[in-house]
Amino acid sequence: MKIYLDLTFIVNFLLCLIIFILHDLVYSHKTPLKRKIFASLFGSAYSIFLVLYPKFFAHVFVKVIFFLLLGFIAFPVDNLMIFLKKIVTLFVISFLGAGVLYWIMIENIGFISIINPIISVREVTKIILFFSGLVIFIPLTRIFILNVKNIFNNKKMYYYLEIYVGNEKVKVRGFLDTGNSIYDPLTKLPVIIVNAVSIKKLLGPEWSKWLETGDIWEVPMETQLKVTLIPFKSMGGEELLVTIRADKVKLLGEKNDEVNCLIGLNPDMSRMYPGVDALLHPAVIF
Template sequence: MYLEVYIDVIFLINFAMDILLLFIVKKIVKCKSTKPRIIFGGVIGAIGACILAVIPDLNGILQFLFSYCLICTGMVYVSYIQNGWKARLKTIAVLYIATFFLGGVLNSLYYYSKLGVFFRDLVNGGLFRNLNKTYFVIAILFGTIAIIVFIHTYYSFRKGNSRLYEAELFYRENKVRAVGLLDTGNGLYDPIYGKPVIITEYSVISKLLSEGQVKLLQTWLDNLEGNSSSIGRMGLSEDLMKDSDGERLNIMMIPYHSVGRKNGILPAFTLDKVILWEEDEQICNEKVLTAVCADRLSKQNEYQLILHKDIM
């Protein structure tokens, strides 16, 4: 007795599943990658599955080492741009968890529903003789729900345990380090273009600006605090856009609501770049709009920025 295996089908199934898993892991760990790298990682995983399929009698220990050490490490190494083995090991661990979670769902569907018949027909080439689209739709539906639940659960755990990020802000030739708080309640957006807005303390921003720009920004803050009628009506005069040397600081107004202040306004301008760190991982965003707050954001000075979920 022999088992007829269609390598092309095994390759395509594993390639699709590996691509899906790699995109999920990328979303969770927030690491840099590109679509070609993800595709190449999926190819490595699919080739590994094909090798195991044609060598079914491979020793169990060797099979484990090949699958969970060599192949997984290769997929992570190729798919993601990371520095240091600590970050890579963390990514490999997340890939294991995502694989086991999705595999458990598919395994349950395989043994406790007629979906198992569907997959057996798919592998042995009899799918198109006994095709039932209902099972195919059910498989996609349950798999999608499982992935959404997994991502939501992971993010809830992550947000509850790690909300502070080391941050570096860049403007022109200057840069400054600070600590940012990821606040899911920060719903500030640019009212014109809809860009997310972070909030930074004046004490941090002032280190990025020239002396003239600092005075200019302070003028805006003083006028807004005093409810100046010209700025209150969003008037952007040239005198309030240039410092004494004629250097522009393109400030715009961001309306906000807070406890004790129904209608407030913060001055904002665009930073060249913001880099965030969590352990060995980094998130880089360019052209980030930051509003400037004259007061301290944290009474204990634990953080100096309030981050926005849409830049994470």
């Protein structure tokens, strides 16, 4: 059997990159593209060594060392617990996503087709279907991990937040909305949707006209707050969400964690859940 090392390297690089993209969907702090690329190159290099020296690199101890090194390359070790959580999540995604699909592919079309996809149009089609399966697997993996975390951590659905702007702060009650998947496309920060009236004293008098009408043209541009308009899709179609960057947002609980997010302002109370003033993004909780 002929093994094409260059194609093996390319295919494994793409697999590693897709796994890190999947991993980004779980955490609000995204892995920088450079780290993803370097880690993917390291993972691809391991696949080459595994082909050349299978007896040594197939050893469990070597695999564990490799996986930890991969984690050090991809994730900063600022917080040990967060680092370990990311490592475990990466392992789960690797097994459920790439691992299972890779095994199915080998069982059905053989290893030679993976490392040499230029054999025929039929084999290329199977390769395309394989990677399409990984793309479809992205939202399924996110849903699975969030639900498993919810079960094992016994996370509740209601939380209190403290939002700080200057010398003022407001405490709001929030609901964990698993359907909230809004991110700022530039900063990649998750967005918490807050009833604008509940934090009126943080906004300032220049916001009064917008609070009354909800008209996007009434959003004040001359304000001490950094205002961003984020496009998103709702049941009514495409809309623009007015967001601000608070000085600090704290998730109240045992640790009173400070969270990095944007505040989406909703002037329409009818679009909020009863008894809550904020719809929390899953990335803020998990």
